[in-house]
Amino acid sequence: MESNISIDVRNLTKKFGDFVAVDNIEIQVRKGEIFGILGPNGAGKTTTIRMLCGLLLPTKAEGKVNNFDIMKNPEDIKKSIGYVSQKFSLYEDLTSFENLSFYEGIYRVKEKNVKEWVIKTLELEEYKNKTAGKLPLGIRQRLALGCAIMHKPEILFLDEPTSGTDPVYRRSFWDIIYKFSSEKKTIVLTTHYLEEAEFCENIALIFNGKIILKGRPNQLKENYKKDNLEEIFIECIKDKE
Amino acid sequence: MRIKRVFAISKKEYLQIIRDPISLSLSFLMPAVLLFLFGYAISFDIKNIKTCVLDQERNSKSRNFISNFESSGYFKVISYLEREDEIDKFLDSGKTALGIWIPQNFSKNSEALIVIDGSDAGNASLILNYISDIFLADKENSSKINLKIRFWYNEDLKSRNFIIPGLIALIIAIISALLSSLTISREWERGTMEKLISTPLKPSEVIIGKIIPYFLIGIIDLVFSVLIACLLFKVPLKGNLFFLSLVSLIYLFGGLSYGILISTATKSQILSIQISIVSTYLPTLLLSGFIFAIENMPDIIQTITYLVPAKYFIFIVRNIFLKGSPVNYLLFQFILLVLFSLLFFALSIKKFKKEV
Numbered sequence: 001m002e003s004n005i006s007i008d009v010r011n012l013t014k015k016f017g018d019f020v021a022v023d024n025i026e027i028q029v030r031k032g033e034i035f036g037i038l039g040p041n042g043a044g045k046t047t048t049i050r051m052l053c054g055l056l057l058p059t060k061a062e063g064k065v066n067n068f069d070i071m072k073n074p075e076d077i078k079k080s081i082g083y084v085s086q087k088f089s090l091y092e093d094l095t096s097f098e099n100l101s102f103y104e105g106i107y108r109v110k111e112k113n114v115k116e117w118v119i120k121t122l123e124l125e126e127y128k129n130k131t132a133g134k135l136p137l138g139i140r141q142r143l144a145l146g147c148a149i150m151h152k153p154e155i156l157f158l159d160e161p162t163s164g165t166d167p168v169y170r171r172s173f174w175d176i177i178y179k180f181s182s183e184k185k186t187i188v189l190t191t192h193y194l195e196e197a198e199f200c201e202n203i204a205l206i207f208n209g210k211i212i213l214k215g216r217p218n219q220l221k222e223n224y225k226k227d228n229l230e231e232i233f234i235e236c237i238k239d240k241e
Numbered sequence: 242m243r244i245k246r247v248f249a250i251s252k253k254e255y256l257q258i259i260r261d262p263i264s265l266s267l268s269f270l271m272p273a274v275l276l277f278l279f280g281y282a283i284s285f286d287i288k289n290i291k292t293c294v295l296d297q298e299r300n301s302k303s304r305n306f307i308s309n310f311e312s313s314g315y316f317k318v319i320s321y322l323e324r325e326d327e328i329d330k331f332l333d334s335g336k337t338a339l340g341i342w343i344p345q346n347f348s349k350n351s352e353a354l355i356v357i358d359g360s361d362a363g364n365a366s367l368i369l370n371y372i373s374d375i376f377l378a379d380k381e382n383s384s385k386i387n388l389k390i391r392f393w394y395n396e397d398l399k400s401r402n403f404i405i406p407g408l409i410a411l412i413i414a415i416i417s418a419l420l421s422s423l424t425i426s427r428e429w430e431r432g433t434m435e436k437l438i439s440t441p442l443k444p445s446e447v448i449i450g451k452i453i454p455y456f457l458i459g460i461i462d463l464v465f466s467v468l469i470a471c472l473l474f475k476v477p478l479k480g481n482l483f484f485l486s487l488v489s490l491i492y493l494f495g496g497l498s499y500g501i502l503i504s505t506a507t508k509s510q511i512l513s514i515q516i517s518i519v520s521t522y523l524p525t526l527l528l529s530g531f532i533f534a535i536e537n538m539p540d541i542i543q544t545i546t547y548l549v550p551a552k553y554f555i556f557i558v559r560n561i562f563l564k565g566s567p568v569n570y571l572l573f574q575f576i577l578l579v580l581f582s583l584l585f586f587a588l589s590i591k592k593f594k595k596e597v
Contacts, residue, residue: 053439055597075595079441089436091253093260098253105249106440147436 006031006155006186007052009063009070014047014056021047022058023209029155029188029202034181036200037190038233044209045190046086049159052188053083066154082148086159088140092133096124096143099132100150107151118146122176138169142176149180156180158189162196174199194230205233212236242445250450254424258454267420272412272462279408280401280474287367290315291337295322298347306343306353315371332358339368402477405470406562407531409463410555411522413489416462417496418503418521420455422513425504425593435597444593448586452497459493470562479565485558488575492554495582496521502589525551550581 007029014022022044029035037045050056052065054074061070068076090099100115119125122142127135132143141161148156162170170193177199181187189200197203198217205213213220213236217229224232258264292310296303310316319337322328328340340356347353355372359365425447428434437447467485470476478485503516525531528542529551535543546552553574560566568575 050597055435055439055595057596075441078439081439083436083439085432085435085439087432087435089432091257091433092431093257094253098256102249102253103440105245105252106437106442108243108245144436 004031005029006033007035007063007065007188009052009061009065011060011062012048012051012058012070013060014044014051015059020209022051025204025206025209025211027052027204027211029186031154031186032181032184034177034187034199034201035189036197036203037188037206038194038197038203039190039192039206040237041192043206045192045206046159048206049157049188049190053081053157054078055083080154082151082153082156084141084144084148084156084158084161086163088144090132090140090144090147093131095129095131096135097128099143099147103147103150109151114150118150121179122146138165141165141169141173145176153185155186155188158187160190160192162191162193170196194233197229197233205236207237207240212240242443242449246442246446247450247453250447251453254451255454258458264420264423268416268458269462272416272466275412275415276405276408276466276469279404279411280469287364288315289317290339290368290371292316292318292339292341293320293322293328293331293337294318295325295328295340295342297345298343300348302348303343306347307341309375310341313371313375315368328356332356338364401474402563403559404532405474405476406558407529407555409466409470409489409558410492410529410551411525411531412462412466413459413493413554414496414521414525414551415518417455417459417493418500418517419514420458421452421497421500422503422517423500423510424451424455425501426508426510426513429508430510438595438597442595444590444595448498448501448589448593451501452494455497456490456493459497460490463489463493476562478562480561481565481568484568484571485561488554488557488561488578491578491582492550495550495578495585498582498585498589502585502592505589505592505594521551524549528552529555531555550578553578553581 005028007027009028010026012022012025012027013020025048027035027048037048039045047056051058051061051070054065054070054077057074058070063070065077066080068074068080070077091102094102097115097119100118104115119128122145124139124143124146127139127143132140135143145158145161148158162173165173174196177187177189191197200217202216203214203220204211213233215223220229220232221227224235226232258268294307296307307318311318316339320331322331325342328342331337332340335358338358340354342354342356344352344354357365357368425434428437463486467478471478499521500513500517503520504513507513507516527533528535528538528546528549530546531551535546535552538546557571557574557578560571
C-alpha cells in the first residue's frame with residue numbers, strides 16, 4: 001500500500017570528508033505515525049532529519065519522502081513538509097504575528113484565517129504582538145511550530161523540539177503533537193530525552209551514525225523483558241561501545 | 242517565481258530595516274556623511290599659497306612681476322627677504338611653499354628663479370600650472386595679442402565639480418554592496434536561513450525580495466545626493482536627467498546583486514563587510530578614475546580598471562553633469578554597465594544554495 005507510507009528511505013548515508021555522519025540507515029514511517037529518532041548528542045540525528053527534509057543532499061540514498069525521490073526532488077519534498085530546527089529560527093525583531101504572516105506568504109497559504117487558527121490552537125493569543133526575541137523559550141518553540149504548520153504539511157519534522165524546556169511545557173507540547181497526529185499527519189522528531197520515547201509510536205535509536213535498535217516501544221519492552229525503555233537503550237549502547 | 246513570496250520577503254526585510262538602528266544609519270546617515278566630508282574637506286584647489294620674495298632689483302618691473310602673483314589670488318606673499326640663504330630656510334622649514342628670487346639685472350635679461358616645494362608632488366604641479374597661467378596672461382598684456390585661455394567643461398576648474406559626481410558612484414557602491422551583503426549572511430548567522438530553506442522558496446524569490454527594499458533606499462540616497470550636489474555644492478547638471486536616473490538605477494541594481502553574491506559565498510557578517518569594503522570601496526576610490534587619472538596608471542593597472550564597473554558609471558555621470566554629453570556618446574559604457582549588473586544578478590541566483 002504505497003499511499004499508506006510517508007517515508008521509505010534505504011541506504012541513507014552522509015559523509016563529511018572522511019567522517020561518516022550517517023551510515024547506511026533505513027527508515028520507514030507510516031502515514032499518521034509519530035516516529036522518534038533517539039540517540040546521544042552527535043549520533044547523527046540532526047543530519048538524518050535534515051536529509052529527510054531536503055535540507056542536506058545525502059551522499060547516497062534510495063527512496064521517497066511523501067512520494068518524492070529523496071535524491072532527485074528535494075524541492076518537491078519541501079512543499080509538503082514542515083520543519084522546526086533545533087536553534088530558534090524565527091525573526092527575533094518581528095512580532096509573533098509578523099512571523100506567522102511571513103510564513104503565510106512564503107508557503108502561499110490560500111485558506112483564510114490560518115493565522116487565527118494557529119494562534120488559537122497553539123494558545124498564542126497573548127503573545128501575538130510581542131517581539132519574538134523577547135518571548136520565553138517555551139513560547140518561542142510553540143511559535144516556531146506554528147510557522148511550520150501554516151500550510152498544513154503532510155509530514156512535520158521536529159529537531160529537538162523540547163530541548164531546554166520544562167516538564168510542564170513538554171506535556172503541553174505533546175498534547176499538541178497528538179492533536180496534529182490525529183489529523184492523519186506524520187510526525188518525525190528527534191530527542192535526547194529518553195523518557196519521551198514512550199510517547200512515540202515507533203522509534204529508532206541512532207548511535208555513531210547507525211541505527212542500533214528500532215521498533216514500537218511496547219514491543220521492545222516485551223522483547224527485552226524490561227518495563228523501562230531507558231534500560232534497553234543503555235544496554236544497546238553499551239553493547240556497541 | 243511567485244509574487245506573494247517575493248512580497249513576503251520584501252515586507253519582512255523592510256520591517257527588519259526600520260527596527261534596526263544600524264541598518265537605518267548605514268542607509269541614510271553614511272551617504273550624508275560621505276557627501277559632506279568629501280564635498281567640504283577634500284578640495285584640490287589651493288589658494289593663498291604662502292610665498293616668500295627676495296627682490297634685489299626693486300624697481301617697477303620687479304614689483305609688477307610680484308603683483309602678478311599676488312593678484313592671481315593663488316599666492317600670498319608673507320615675507321620679503323634680504324639674503325639668498327633665507328629662501329632655503331623658508332622652504333626647508335615649510336613656512337612657505339614657494340620662493341621667488343628676482344636678482345639684479347632682472348629688468349635687462351628678464352631672469353628670475355622660482356623655487357617650488359616639491360615634497361607634495363600634487364601641490365607642486367598645481368602651483369606650476371598656476372604660474373604658467375599667470376605668465377600666459379602676462380604675455381597677453383605685453384604683446385597685445387588677444388590670447389585667452391579657457392578650460393572647457395569645468396570652467397572654474399573647481400575640483401568639487403569633479404569630485405561630487407564621482408562621489409555619488411562611491412556612495413552607491415558602498416551602500417548597495419554593504420547593505421545587501423549583510424542581509425543573507427545575517428540570516429545564516431542567526432539561524433533563520435535554515436528554516437527559510439526548508440520551504441519551497443526559490444533562490445530568485447529570496448534574492449529579488451531582498452533587493453527590493455534596498456533598491457528603494459538606494460533611490461532615496463541617489464535623489465538626496467543629486468540634490469545636495471546641485472543645490473548645495475552648485476555642481477552644474479547639464480545633461481539628461483532621465484538618462485542619469487536610468488544609469489544610476491542600473492548601477493544600483495548591479496551593486497545590490499554584487500552584495501548578494503558576496504553573501505552567498507560567506508555565512509559570516511564580518512567577512513561580508515570586509516569583502517564588500519575591500520572589493521567595492523577601494524577599487525571605486527583608487528581604480529575608477531574618481532580621484533586618480535586612469536591615463537597616468539601603469540598599463541597593467543589600466544587593464545585592471547576595465548573590471549571596475551564604477552569606472553563606467555563615473556565616466557557617464559561626469560559626462561552628464563559637466564558636459565551634458567548626448568546619450569549615444571556614452572552608449573559603450575552604458576552597455577558594459579548593464580552587462581556587469583546582469584552578470585552579478587545571474588551569478589547571485591546561481592550561487593545561492595538551498596542547503597545547510
